[in-house]
Amino acid sequence: NTGSKERIWESDKEKYFETVVALMSDKIDGDLPLDQLKILTSKESKTENTQYYLQIWPEKKQVQITNFPHPYPQLASLYKEMIRYQRKDGVQLTAKLYLPPGYDQSKDGPLPCLVWSYPGEFKSKDAAGQVRGSPNEFSGIGATSPLLWLARGFAILSGPTIPIVGEGDVEANDRLCGTASN
Structure with missing residues (x-):
């Protein structure tokens, strides 16, 4: 409503390749309340295979939800x-x-x-x-x-x-x- 902007999440492009997989919310119907926003992201590097994380906003908390071992x-x-x-x-x-x-x-x-x-x-x-x-x-x-x-x-x-x-x-x-x- 105010036109102000706030960065919710940003990829660490220097070390990792990260992408947004899905936007998520605890609320099932209606508009997504910004105080309940969760972003599912994937993160990988040259030596680390893909893992998935929840980015929780507004806490700006990151929770790793997978821990896949190196496949080879x-x-x-x-x-x-x-x-x-x-x-x-x-x-x-x-x-x-x-x-x-x-x-x-x-x-x-x-x-x-x-x-x-x-x-x-x-x-x-x-x-x-x-x-x-x-x-x-x-x-x-x-x-x-x-x-x-x-x-x-x-x-x-x-x-x-x-x-x-x-x-x-x-x-x-x-x-x-x-x-x-x-």
Whole structure:
């Protein structure tokens, strides 16, 4: 009613990847009274898998409601880095580099590397150069994940952007051969 604003919750984006999962209340019907607001959030980091928390307002209290163990402890110490690089035509690109747990370049030497990517179409170089994802996301490994190869001593370059740019009236795939030869 007064037009004033108050921050209820904010993600710690420096260390964690956090999202709002749901807004909750103890009240079942009618308007949500702000003195009973609860926010269900998820929180993860490079090394900590997703856990869920209740953010209770106005107390600004955080209550952890899950304590899931690491799903694959043998890969808990994998190395992950979001890298940025520039293509010849000036497009800024990103990828996630994963190295096996315990890898030491000076002792172990070079690694075989599996590159996991797919080209994408963009209408501008700026759109193609956008950073995707967060460096603080937990590395989930599914049955078909390339990260399974970390256990066999491979490096993984995941999601290197391969943008096909079509600016102005030119469609991306009209320049596919020209872009690929750059």
